[in-house]
Amino acid sequence: MSIFDTFLNWKVFVQTLPLLLSGLTTTLTLGVTAIILGFVGGLALALVRLYASPPFRQLSIAYIDVFRSIPILVLLVVIYYALPFVGLRLSPFGAAASALSLVSAAYSAEIFRAGIEAVPKGQFEAAYALGLSPWRLMGDVVLPQALKIVIPPITSNSINVMKDTALASVVAMPDLLKQATQAQALAANPTPLISAAFIYILILLPLVRLVGVFEKRLAGRGR
Amino acid sequence: MTQPIIQMKGVVKSFGCFQALHGVDLSVTEGEIVVIIGPSGSGKSTLIRCINQLEEHNGGDIVVDGIAVGKGRRRAAQAEVGMVFQSFNLFPHMTVLRNVALGPVRVRNLSWAEAETRAKRLLARVGLEDHIAKYPGQLSGGQQQRVGIARALAMEPKVLLFDEPTSALDPEMVGEVLDVMQQLAKTGVTMVVVTHEMGFARKVADRVVFMDGGRIVEEGRPDEIFNAPRDPRLRSFLQAVLSH
Numbered sequence: 001m002s003i004f005d006t007f008l009n010w011k012v013f014v015q016t017l018p019l020l021l022s023g024l025t026t027t028l029t030l031g032v033t034a035i036i037l038g039f040v041g042g043l044a045l046a047l048v049r050l051y052a053s054p055p056f057r058q059l060s061i062a063y064i065d066v067f068r069s070i071p072i073l074v075l076l077v078v079i080y081y082a083l084p085f086v087g088l089r090l091s092p093f094g095a096a097a098s099a100l101s102l103v104s105a106a107y108s109a110e111i112f113r114a115g116i117e118a119v120p121k122g123q124f125e126a127a128y129a130l131g132l133s134p135w136r137l138m139g140d141v142v143l144p145q146a147l148k149i150v151i152p153p154i155t156s157n158s159i160n161v162m163k164d165t166a167l168a169s170v171v172a173m174p175d176l177l178k179q180a181t182q183a184q185a186l187a188a189n190p191t192p193l194i195s196a197a198f199i200y201i202l203i204l205l206p207l208v209r210l211v212g213v214f215e216k217r218l219a220g221r222g223r
Numbered sequence: 224m225t226q227p228i229i230q231m232k233g234v235v236k237s238f239g240c241f242q243a244l245h246g247v248d249l250s251v252t253e254g255e256i257v258v259i260i261g262p263s264g265s266g267k268s269t270l271i272r273c274i275n276q277l278e279e280h281n282g283g284d285i286v287v288d289g290i291a292v293g294k295g296r297r298r299a300a301q302a303e304v305g306m307v308f309q310s311f312n313l314f315p316h317m318t319v320l321r322n323v324a325l326g327p328v329r330v331r332n333l334s335w336a337e338a339e340t341r342a343k344r345l346l347a348r349v350g351l352e353d354h355i356a357k358y359p360g361q362l363s364g365g366q367q368q369r370v371g372i373a374r375a376l377a378m379e380p381k382v383l384l385f386d387e388p389t390s391a392l393d394p395e396m397v398g399e400v401l402d403v404m405q406q407l408a409k410t411g412v413t414m415v416v417v418t419h420e421m422g423f424a425r426k427v428a429d430r431v432v433f434m435d436g437g438r439i440v441e442e443g444r445p446d447e448i449f450n451a452p453r454d455p456r457l458r459s460f461l462q463a464v465l466s467h
Contacts, residue, residue, distance in 0.1 A: 120312075123312060123314065125308065128301055129301060129308075129375075130302070130325070131301040136329045140329065144316045
């Protein structure tokens with residue numbers, strides 16, 4: 001048997017492609033959901049951490065530290081298999097989206113904090129001197145500049161979230177990896193797994209390149 | 224005598240264990256041009272930053288336009304007091320026009336159209352009518368500082384503070400900014416200016432205040448301060464800055 005029959009079997013590939021594509025749709029939906037929730041949650045956490053009153057600030061710091069320490073796989077298993085014992089039963093998608101967003105929010109929060117802190121102090125002063133409210137100061141002056149600064153690390157984090165969606169196969173979510181293993185069993189051939197690997201690379205490699213481009217552009221502007 | 228627009232009594236400010244202001248008294252009347260001079264570290268900038276509460280004073284009273292400013296009363300004063308910064312601090316992600324129009328829209332509740340009309344008028348006044356669509360990064364330092372002045376003016380503040388407005392400029396651009404400030408002084412706006420430009424102080428100021436070591440050492444009309452300084456510290460300061 002040649003390597004083509006085993007790993008790159010065209011017939012098996014064509015047969016299992018619909019299954020793989022349905023898995024890809026699930027993976028993308030899960031990834032995008034977690035990225036968006038993580039983005040919003042992270043921004044909120046960063047603002048609380050920087051500007052809320054001390055007890056809330058401490059809570060935010062505790063959240064960020066805990067969720068950066070826990071392995072996503074462990075969190076996912078806890079959410080999916082342990083929470084039902086207290087009556088909270090989530091679908092595989094719900095569990096996976098929760099685990100990924102909770103962790104992504106913690107990482108995003110640190111990225112946003114760094115971005116906000118990188119905005120020069122004079123910008124805050126100029127906004128105060130105009131009499132802008134704290135919300136206007138953030139929305140009009142600080143965040144537009146901070147977001148530009150955090151584009152590369154946030155994209156990088158999004159790539160990680162997209163990759164971590166593969167963990168969802170553990171809780172029987174029909175994502176790309178799960179469908180590929182399923183297809184492998186059905187076809188008794190590992191081609192679907194190889195195909196899945198290529199699909200992951202095909203989708204994420206451009207994003208990885210993009211981070212490099214963003215970083216270069218940001219460095220090129222000098223500030 | 225006209226109403227004092229700024230009244231500072233025994234103002235104290237410390238940063239940790241370093242005391243920047245040791246009980247400063249200063250009052251500024253409406254329409255007055257006060258220029259504050261003194262060596263670096265003498266507390267000049269801290270003093271005017273207390274007026275609009277970019278620094279919170281630790282002791283004494285500051286009353287701006289009848290409002291006692293301080294803890295929790297920060298924004299009340301800020302909208303009535305305009306500030307021009309040494310490093311311009313324009314918003315780099317907005318056009319020049321938007322930089323100037325932002326405050327009136329967000330704080331004075333003007334519509335964008337109204338605010339932009341006002342902004343265009345002010346930008347024309349500082350000689351930048353051809354640059355309204357540019358971003359700050361495309362302008363020279365002198366042009367940026369003139370935008371900074373227009374931005375402060377757009378709020379129609381009762382007082383304009385200048386914190387070393389020409390210190391970050393290349394020498395050939397100092398003149399254009401000082402010209403704008405001199406024009407402004409003629410319009411009756413109240414100005415408090417921290418500067419090392421002695422020529423400007425002499426020509427434009429109604430009153431010159433000399434600070435050293437966190438205290439006001441001497442104040443008076445420009446001719447008194449420059450021609451007949453009494454305090455030895457002022458004399459040596461003037462000698463140092465005017466001998467070149």
